[in-house]
Amino acid sequence: MSDTTTPTPGNHAAGGQSDSATSGALAPVLEVDGATKTYAGEPPVEALRGVSLTIGEGELVGIVGPSGSGKTTLLQLMGTLDRPTRGQVRVTGVDVAAMADDDLSYLRATRIGFIFQQFFLAEHDRVVENVADGLLYAGVPLKQRRQRAVEALNLVGLAERAEARPTQLSGGQRQRVAIARALVGQPAIVLADEPTGNLDQATGQSILALIDQLHQAGSTIVVITHDHTIAERMPRKVEILDGQIVADTGPAGPADQRLRRNVDAYPSGLRPLEGLPASEDRP
Amino acid sequence: MTAAAGRRTLQLADMARLSSVGLRSRKLRAGLSALGIAIGVAAIVAVLGLSASSQAGLLSEINQLGTNLLTVTNGQSLTGGTVELPTTAAAMIGRINGVQQVQTTGTVSTAHAYRNPYLNLAATNGLAVQAATLDLLPVVATTVAQGQYLNAVTAQEPVAVLGAVAAQRLGIDRIWPGERIWTGRQWLYVVGILKPAVLAPAIDSSVLVGYPAAQKYLGFDGHPSTIYLRTRTNKVNTVDTLLAATANPENPNAVNVSQPSSALVAQADAKSALDGLFLGLGAVALLVGAVGVANIMIISVLERRSEIGLRRALGATRRHIRTQFLSEAVLLGLLGGTAGVALGAASTTIYAQSKHWATVIPTEAWTGGLAASLIIGAAAGLIPALRAARLAPTQALWSL
Ligand SMILES: Nc1ncnc2c1ncn2[C@@H]1O[C@H](COP(=O)(O)OP(=O)(O)OP(=O)(O)O)[C@@H](O)[C@H]1O
Ligand SMILES: [Mg+2]
Numbered sequence: 001m002s003d004t005t006t007p008t009p010g011n012h013a014a015g016g017q018s019d020s021a022t023s024g025a026l027a028p029v030l031e032v033d034g035a036t037k038t039y040a041g042e043p044p045v046e047a048l049r050g051v052s053l054t055i056g057e058g059e060l061v062g063i064v065g066p067s068g069s070g071k072t073t074l075l076q077l078m079g080t081l082d083r084p085t086r087g088q089v090r091v092t093g094v095d096v097a098a099m100a101d102d103d104l105s106y107l108r109a110t111r112i113g114f115i116f117q118q119f120f121l122a123e124h125d126r127v128v129e130n131v132a133d134g135l136l137y138a139g140v141p142l143k144q145r146r147q148r149a150v151e152a153l154n155l156v157g158l159a160e161r162a163e164a165r166p167t168q169l170s171g172g173q174r175q176r177v178a179i180a181r182a183l184v185g186q187p188a189i190v191l192a193d194e195p196t197g198n199l200d201q202a203t204g205q206s207i208l209a210l211i212d213q214l215h216q217a218g219s220t221i222v223v224i225t226h227d228h229t230i231a232e233r234m235p236r237k238v239e240i241l242d243g244q245i246v247a248d249t250g251p252a253g254p255a256d257q258r259l260r261r262n263v264d265a266y267p268s269g270l271r272p273l274e275g276l277p278a279s280e281d282r283p
Numbered sequence: 284m285t286a287a288a289g290r291r292t293l294q295l296a297d298m299a300r301l302s303s304v305g306l307r308s309r310k311l312r313a314g315l316s317a318l319g320i321a322i323g324v325a326a327i328v329a330v331l332g333l334s335a336s337s338q339a340g341l342l343s344e345i346n347q348l349g350t351n352l353l354t355v356t357n358g359q360s361l362t363g364g365t366v367e368l369p370t371t372a373a374a375m376i377g378r379i380n381g382v383q384q385v386q387t388t389g390t391v392s393t394a395h396a397y398r399n400p401y402l403n404l405a406a407t408n409g410l411a412v413q414a415a416t417l418d419l420l421p422v423v424a425t426t427v428a429q430g431q432y433l434n435a436v437t438a439q440e441p442v443a444v445l446g447a448v449a450a451q452r453l454g455i456d457r458i459w460p461g462e463r464i465w466t467g468r469q470w471l472y473v474v475g476i477l478k479p480a481v482l483a484p485a486i487d488s489s490v491l492v493g494y495p496a497a498q499k500y501l502g503f504d505g506h507p508s509t510i511y512l513r514t515r516t517n518k519v520n521t522v523d524t525l526l527a528a529t530a531n532p533e534n535p536n537a538v539n540v541s542q543p544s545s546a547l548v549a550q551a552d553a554k555s556a557l558d559g560l561f562l563g564l565g566a567v568a569l570l571v572g573a574v575g576v577a578n579i580m581i582i583s584v585l586e587r588r589s590e591i592g593l594r595r596a597l598g599a600t601r602r603h604i605r606t607q608f609l610s611e612a613v614l615l616g617l618l619g620g621t622a623g624v625a626l627g628a629a630s631t632t633i634y635a636q637s638k639h640w641a642t643v644i645p646t647e648a649w650t651g652g653l654a655a656s657l658i659i660g661a662a663a664g665l666i667p668a669l670r671a672a673r674l675a676p677t678q679a680l681w682s683l
Contacts, residue, residue: 072681076677076681079596081595081596081675081676081677081680082675082676082677101600101601102600102601102602105595105598105599105600105601105603106291106598106600107598108595108596108597108598109291109597109598109599110598114596114597116593116680118589120589120590120592120593120680122304122590123308124304124307124308133597134597136293136297136597136598136599137291137594137597137598137599137600137603138291138598139291141294142294142296142297181597
């Protein structure tokens with residue numbers, strides 16, 4: 001896979017950034033700098049008021065807060081789906097404000113994967129086609145998209161349902177398909193908005209375990225939740241209230257270094273995660 | 284980044300799949316919304332096809348009858364009176380190079396034909412009686428339907444042969460022994476009925492008698508009033524220019540020369556007024572179809588906000604979204620257009636075959652139909668596609 005000409009956006013992070021990884025200071029992937037977001041209306045809603053947050057390479061961050069606190073708004077800014085009213089958002093060091101709409105689209109196509117509470121799968125396409133659509137706008141040829149979609153499905157343990165329709169899957173399976181779609185392009189960043197919100201407790205746990213495994217394989221992941229127990233499990237927890245960050249445990253320390261060993265392997269190709277340390281092993 | 288972004292034009296296979304998302308997920312709705320365009324295109328293709336087929340049928344019939352028939356008729360003088368053709372006119376014309384056959388009829392102005400003498404003759408329009416030469420039928424491309432035509436013997440006797448229309452008007456559809464008609468001064472025995480003479484309608488509505496009999500029994504003056512002649516096919520035009528002067532050297536301006544087949548061709552070319560009506564109805568159906576497609580596309584964009592938002596999140600540009608919805612509308616239009624062309628062609632074929640015409644679907648009809656449906660689809664899809672592309676990703680995804 002690494003010898004293809006298609007963009008493999010994650011790979012710049014691996015070898016080149018290994019210095020910062022070993023030194024403990026993770027290279028910033030997502031930087032939000034004094035961001036404000038005001039929605040026009042009567043009265044205008046200040047969804048974010050001066051949020052600053054830096055997320056480093058390979059981090060798994062849980063953002064938690066009550067309903068209406070601005071979590072989704074923050075995720076939209078980080079995912080370049082929207083622009084801040086004031087302040088700055090940088091993705092892999094590039095200022096979003098300086099980019100045209102088309103370039104932001106390209107950034108999303110190649111560097112950012114989204115996971116949504118409602119999955120958003122195309123019911124009339126097969127599972128493998130849904131996953132392959134994650135690469136559609138990155139300019140990857142059809143054959144390669146399919147091949148990588150099967151690999152991504154393998155990663156989430158759904159390879160045997162590749163030809164099924166989303167309607168034939170359970171909720172948990174659908175979210176796995178959506179996760180595979182977010183991962184198929186090996187994005188540098190995965191943003192998940194309430195990924196377990198539509199799932200029962202046990203299924204939600206399995207999805208979180210999957211996210212954990214992806215994190216251990218080197219992805220930078222932001223998970224939004226209103227459930228503190230879920231956020232508690234994340235290496236880093238950011239609490240948001242009324243559009244402001246009220247608590248941040250900060251980047252995980254040396255405990256996370258152990259996981260960095262896997263970073264080098266990840267961008268060169270997706271592979272099953274069975275061989276990786278299980279999430280229970282982690283402190 | 285801009286250079287990389289520019290490369291992301293979707294492949295045709297992907298475009299095809301994306302533009303058929305709406306059609307595949309809502310087949311019935313797509314079919315119904317394409318119906319208006321299908322009906323409009325079908326109407327237009329059928330009207331143009333039928334008119335072309337009937338024209339082709341008529342032209343082939345005319346060709347079978349021959350286009351080398353010319354007629355010379357007596358004309359009017361400047362003062363309004365009829366200028367008789369000289370009795371020698373036929374013989375003179377026969378000497379023109381290229382003329383193959385010459386036959387004549389002469390209107391017997393002193394007689395009209397009636398079913399019987401008991402009618403109020405003054406109030407009834409009698410049929411024209413014409414003296415006719417003996418080899419007239421092959422020249423005007425008709426034959427005897429019943430009985431016999433005139434021959435050297437019967438041309439001397441008070442007998443008549445009826446043109447197809449004349450027979451009908453007289454109510455005679457079969458030759459009975461002793462069947463006769465009244466001319467006001469003389470009974471004529473009916474010996475034959477002709478088939479229609481498409482090239483010579485004047486013969487159809489006439490009662491024909493021999494020249495000698497006309498002179499002997501009906502007071503005919505012996506002047507031919509119409510000369511029918513066949514020329515070699517490559518001489519039609521040359522002969523045509525010589526006819527007037529040859530037929531009546533003293534008064535060539537009082538002679539009418541015509542080519543009956545060309546009149547029929549002109550008639551075949553003439554578009555029926557009904558064609559215009561049906562074309563108009565087809566255009567209205569197309570317009571309604573366009574509104575239908577636009578309507579469905581607008582609903583579709585509203586319903587598929589989350590799909591649009593998702594695609595934007597997956598990296599689709601506004602142009603990707605616009606193209607997807609625009610091509611979906613074009614596909615809908617083309618779907619209707621193709622169905623319409625098929626329907627129009629099928630109905631043309633069925634009708635043309637029942638009439639024994641060759642089926643002709645003019646190229647402009649079906650290409651025009653397809654082009655119209657394509658343009659209509661694009662026009663109908665433009666605003667919905669622009670709307671879809673304008674949708675902010677956040678608005679599309681989180682507004683559910
Ligand atoms: N498009 C919008 N227009 C106007 N106001 C908005 C819009 N989107 C969000 N808001 C407002 O901004 C505030 C923050 O919304 P946001 O969706 O970020 O909250 P959240 O933390 O994700 O909540 P939840 O847990 O319910 O999803 C809310 O008061 C909301 O009503
Ligand atoms: Mg939210």
